[in-house]
Amino acid sequence: MTHNDPFITALRQASPYILGHRDKTCVVYLASELVADEKALRDTLADLLLLHNMGLKLVLAVGLREQFTHALQEKGLQCDFCGQQRVTPAEALPILAGVSGRVATQLQALASCRCPVSDLRTLPPVITLGNWVIAQPRGVLNGTDFQHTGRVRKVQVDMLRHALNSGQIPMLTAVTPSFTGELFNLNAFEQACAVASALRSDKLIVLLPQDQLPTLPKQLNARELQKNQSKHQLLPQLAEVSGAVRRIHLLDAFAPGALLKELFTRDGVGTLIFADQYHEIRQATIDDVGGILALIEPLEEAGILVRREREKLEAEIANFLVVVRDGHIIGCAALYPLDEHAAEVACFAVDPAYRGQGIGVSLLHAIEARACSLGLQRLYLLTTQTQHWFTQHGFVEVNPEDLPESRQALYNWQRRSRVYAKAVCE
Structure with a gap:
C-alpha cells in the first residue's frame, strides 16, 4: 500500500x-x-x-x-x-x-x-x-x-x-x-x-x-x-x-x-x-514549523505573504503564536519588536476554511496582549491585499517613512507594501 x-x-x-x-x-x-x-x-x-x-x-x-x-x-x-x-x-x-x-x-x-x-x-x-x-x-x-x-x-x-x-x-x-x-x-x-x-x-x-x-x-x-x-x-x-x-x-x-x-x-x-473555546491560541514551538509552513505556503505563492524559508522560521519561532484546533494549525501570527516602543505584526494568516468564525480577531487580540506584556505601545504591519480587514480592527495607514528607522532600512520599495499602524496598551 x-x-x-x-x-x-x-x-x-x-x-x-x-x-x-x-x-x-x-x-x-x-x-x-x-x-x-x-x-x-x-x-x-x-x-x-x-x-x-x-x-x-x-x-x-x-x-x-x-x-x-x-x-x-x-x-x-x-x-x-x-x-x-x-x-x-x-x-x-x-x-x-x-x-x-x-x-x-x-x-x-x-x-x-x-x-x-x-x-x-x-x-x-x-x-x-x-x-x-x-x-x-x-x-x-x-x-x-x-x-x-x-x-x-x-x-x-x-x-x-x-x-x-x-x-x-x-x-x-x-x-x-x-x-x-x-x-x-x-x-x-x-x-x-x-x-x-x-x-x-x-x-x-x-x-x-x-x-x-x-x-x-x-x-x-x-x-x-x-x-x-x-x-x-x-x-x-x-x-x-x-x-x-x-x-x-x-x-x-x-x-x-x-x-x-x-x-x-x-x-x-x-x-x-x-461551551468553551473550540480552538487554542498558544506560543508556537519548533514542532509547529511544519504546520505553519503548510498554512502560509499557499499565501506565499499568491504573493500575499513574503516567502519564509524553514531555517529562518525555525530561528524565529519564538516570535510566533499559533491557533490550534484538534492538533491542526489553522492560524498564525508573529510579533517582531522593532525598538523599545514598537513592534511589527507579520505572517498573519488564517486557514481559508475557518475564516468568518472570529479566529482572526482572537489572534489579533492575542498579539496585542503580547505586545502590551512586552511594554510596547505601537504596532506596525505591511500588507498588499488585506488592508481593509486591518482597518476595520483599528489600524490606520501611515507612510513608510513613519516606520522606525531599523524597519525603514529593510522596506522593499519594489513590493510597494502599504504600511499600517495601531496604538495599543493606552
Missing part, C-alpha cells in the same frame, strides 16, 4: 480522535423517526457499539413519539397536546410502557446479535434499563392538567456513573417513577438534556431528521446559541445545558455514518455547539 491509500489516510486522520474520545461520557438522543426505520436504527446502533468498543461511555435516550401515537390509535385512544407536550391520562401509561419495553428489547437484541461491525467486541455490550431519572408531575399549566406527563426532578448520577464505569450502556426509559411511586411519561429529549447536564458529560449528540434540525452555523459557542434560541423549539433546552456540556452535536439521523464522521474528522458533518 502506498502513502496515498485512503484507508491508511483515514485511519491516521482519525487516530487523534480515537485517543481523545476514550473514557469520555456521551449522551445520545435518537429521534422516534430514526427508531421507526429498522435499517437506519440498525446502522446507527452498529456505529454506537463501535464507539462503545473504542472506550466512549454512552447513555441512550430514545424518542418514542411516533410509536406511542400509533399504539394509542390501535387501542382507539387519543391524547391531547398542549404545545409540544402530550397530556398523558392514566389509561395511556400501560400502552407507553409496552412501547418502551418493545423498543428496549429490540435495541438489546440488536446489540447482542453478531454483525460485521460488532465483531471487534470481546463481550456483547449491555444496554441496561433502570430508574436512572426520578420524575415529578408537570402539573397544571395555563389551565391544562398534564395528568401523568412529568418532568425531570432528579438524575441518579451515582447510579449512572457506576453503570458507565462497569461498561454498561444505560438507556433512559419513557415511563419513569416519582419519589412517591407514581409513574410519569417523560420526554426523551428533556431527559437527554437533564442527564447530560447532571453528568457534566463531554458530549450531547442529538440525532434528528434533516427537516427537524435547526438552521444554525456549522459551529457556534454557548453565548451565540443563547442569541439564536428563539429560532427553534429545541434550542432553549440546549441553551440551558450548554454551559454544563462541553460539546453539543446536532446531526442528520439518516445521513450514513454521520456519527463517525462527526466524531472522527476535524470538521465533522453536523452543527457543533461548544
Whole structure:
C-alpha cells in the first residue's frame, strides 16, 4: 500500500480522535423517526457499539413519539397536546410502557446479535434499563392538567456513573417513577438534556431528521446559541445545558455514518455547539514549523505573504503564536519588536476554511496582549491585499517613512507594501 491509500489516510486522520474520545461520557438522543426505520436504527446502533468498543461511555435516550401515537390509535385512544407536550391520562401509561419495553428489547437484541461491525467486541455490550431519572408531575399549566406527563426532578448520577464505569450502556426509559411511586411519561429529549447536564458529560449528540434540525452555523459557542434560541423549539433546552456540556452535536439521523464522521474528522458533518473555546491560541514551538509552513505556503505563492524559508522560521519561532484546533494549525501570527516602543505584526494568516468564525480577531487580540506584556505601545504591519480587514480592527495607514528607522532600512520599495499602524496598551 502506498502513502496515498485512503484507508491508511483515514485511519491516521482519525487516530487523534480515537485517543481523545476514550473514557469520555456521551449522551445520545435518537429521534422516534430514526427508531421507526429498522435499517437506519440498525446502522446507527452498529456505529454506537463501535464507539462503545473504542472506550466512549454512552447513555441512550430514545424518542418514542411516533410509536406511542400509533399504539394509542390501535387501542382507539387519543391524547391531547398542549404545545409540544402530550397530556398523558392514566389509561395511556400501560400502552407507553409496552412501547418502551418493545423498543428496549429490540435495541438489546440488536446489540447482542453478531454483525460485521460488532465483531471487534470481546463481550456483547449491555444496554441496561433502570430508574436512572426520578420524575415529578408537570402539573397544571395555563389551565391544562398534564395528568401523568412529568418532568425531570432528579438524575441518579451515582447510579449512572457506576453503570458507565462497569461498561454498561444505560438507556433512559419513557415511563419513569416519582419519589412517591407514581409513574410519569417523560420526554426523551428533556431527559437527554437533564442527564447530560447532571453528568457534566463531554458530549450531547442529538440525532434528528434533516427537516427537524435547526438552521444554525456549522459551529457556534454557548453565548451565540443563547442569541439564536428563539429560532427553534429545541434550542432553549440546549441553551440551558450548554454551559454544563462541553460539546453539543446536532446531526442528520439518516445521513450514513454521520456519527463517525462527526466524531472522527476535524470538521465533522453536523452543527457543533461548544461551551468553551473550540480552538487554542498558544506560543508556537519548533514542532509547529511544519504546520505553519503548510498554512502560509499557499499565501506565499499568491504573493500575499513574503516567502519564509524553514531555517529562518525555525530561528524565529519564538516570535510566533499559533491557533490550534484538534492538533491542526489553522492560524498564525508573529510579533517582531522593532525598538523599545514598537513592534511589527507579520505572517498573519488564517486557514481559508475557518475564516468568518472570529479566529482572526482572537489572534489579533492575542498579539496585542503580547505586545502590551512586552511594554510596547505601537504596532506596525505591511500588507498588499488585506488592508481593509486591518482597518476595520483599528489600524490606520501611515507612510513608510513613519516606520522606525531599523524597519525603514529593510522596506522593499519594489513590493510597494502599504504600511499600517495601531496604538495599543493606552
